[in-house]
Amino acid sequence: MKINKVVLAFLMAVGIAQAEAPKVTAVLYASGGNAEKQIADVMKNKIAEAGFHVMKANTHIEKFYYEKYKEKGVEMISFYDVLNMKAIRPLLLKNPDFGAFTPFNFLVYKTLDNKNDDFTWYGHLDADMMLDIIGEKDVASRDAFRKMVSGLDNVIKKELKPVKEKVFPRSKPLPAVTLTKMVKKFEAPDDMEEFVEDFVMEHDGRFSKHNFIIAGFIDMKFEYGDMDLEFDKYDAYWVSLLCHFEFSNSIFNRGKPEAGMFAPCSIYFYVPKGKNELHVGYSNVNNWISGLDFKDEKRMEYMRKIDAEVVETFKELGFELIQK
Numbered sequence: 001m002k003i004n005k006v007v008l009a010f011l012m013a014v015g016i017a018q019a020e021a022p023k024v025t026a027v028l029y030a031s032g033g034n035a036e037k038q039i040a041d042v043m044k045n046k047i048a049e050a051g052f053h054v055m056k057a058n059t060h061i062e063k064f065y066y067e068k069y070k071e072k073g074v075e076m077i078s079f080y081d082v083l084n085m086k087a088i089r090p091l092l093l094k095n096p097d098f099g100a101f102t103p104f105n106f107l108v109y110k111t112l113d114n115k116n117d118d119f120t121w122y123g124h125l126d127a128d129m130m131l132d133i134i135g136e137k138d139v140a141s142r143d144a145f146r147k148m149v150s151g152l153d154n155v156i157k158k159e160l161k162p163v164k165e166k167v168f169p170r171s172k173p174l175p176a177v178t179l180t181k182m183v184k185k186f187e188a189p190d191d192m193e194e195f196v197e198d199f200v201m202e203h204d205g206r207f208s209k210h211n212f213i214i215a216g217f218i219d220m221k222f223e224y225g226d227m228d229l230e231f232d233k234y235d236a237y238w239v240s241l242l243c244h245f246e247f248s249n250s251i252f253n254r255g256k257p258e259a260g261m262f263a264p265c266s267i268y269f270y271v272p273k274g275k276n277e278l279h280v281g282y283s284n285v286n287n288w289i290s291g292l293d294f295k296d297e298k299r300m301e302y303m304r305k306i307d308a309e310v311v312e313t314f315k316e317l318g319f320e321l322i323q324k
Contacts, residue, residue: 022169023132024126024168024169025125025129025168025291026123026129026291027126027166028121028122028165028166029121029164030120030121030165030166031119031160032119033120034120035160036078038160040057040059042155043057046155047152047156050154051086052083052151053082053085054081055081055083055218056215057078058081058243059079060077061248064245065252071253073252073253073254073255074110074257075110075111077108078108079105079106079107079264081104081105081264082103083102083104084151085223085227087148087151088148089229089231090144091141092231094138096270097135097179097268098134098136099220099266100130100179100266100283101125101130101134102239102266103239104124107121107124107257107261108122109252109260119163121257122162127145127146127149128142129170133174133179168258170290170291171293174287174291175287177286178283178287180281180282180321181321181322182280182311182315182321183280184280184317184320185276185278186277187276196219202317203240203317207242210309210313211244212243212313213242214242216264217239218238218239219238221236221238234272235272235273235275236269236270237270237271238268238269239267242264242310243264247302247303247306248260251303256294259292262283262287262288262291265282265283267282268281268282284307285303285306
């Protein structure tokens with residue numbers, strides 16, 4: 001009986017410790033000086049060891065900021081949008097909301113402070129942060145996603161041998177609504193591929209009128225078909241990467257480059273098999289504000305204004321919000 005009580009007390013202590021474990025938004029790693037060439041080589045030639053590939057590389061974004069706004073707030077900032085096609089497939093089949101981070105951004109940046117911060121920083125949102133934004137509760141799915149992400153991290157650490165790390169603790173709770181979800185009903189098309197192509201053209205044109213750009217695109221349904229992998233739960237599934245230069249310049253180029261972990265925004269679209277419903281979802285900007293403890297009221301007001309503009313643009317396309 002005494003042994004059982006001791007074991008019970010130990011298990012309770014472990015459970016409490018796990019429950020109270022501090023949450024983090026991200027851990028970024030650093031290499032000395034400007035390490036962009038080494039990082040680019042790893043992203044191109046090494047991450048395949050972990051099953052990943054770069055879906056789209058948007059490098060040297062600071063050049064666009066300078067050309068358009070004549071501002072130089074960072075020495076360098078680049079986005080590598082990465083995904084593991086095989087590992088993410090069963091997760092997408094169980095929960096389409098994994099599209100919010102399929103791909104997710106591998107951020108690389110260097111500040112202008114070569115005296116106190118002569119390092120290139122790199123990394124991504126913490127796996128649990130992404131899972132919590134998605135709202136995934138299934139233990140097996142969470143474990144599988146963590147394992148997939150840690151495979152990438154292991155390659156990065158092995159190849160780049162970081163000399164420093166920076167933890168971004170999650171001091172605030174995530175917002176009540178982490179994913180913005182909308183749906184558009186449509187009449188059954190004669191050709192689903194043609195329907196998707198027409199919609200994508202309309203979508204891109206509509207968002208361009210609101211000064212957004214599409215920074216990347218992947219048709220998951222097509223890619224899995226090309227790989228002879230089953231993905232029949234959906235009649236269509238694709239992801240567009242949405243970016244707004246004025247918005248991103250106001251944050252990444254003005255003192256908060258680490259917020260680039262959240263960008264560009266992966267907007268996922270899917271049509272459930274046999275249903276005439278086009279669903280769309282994405283991680284909204286309140287996750288940025290909570291995850292990185294933004295404090296400037298004017299900046300937060302502007303961020304929410306742009307986020308609201310995304311919703312309004314989707315409404316123009318015939319979507320309606322899904323309330324939680």
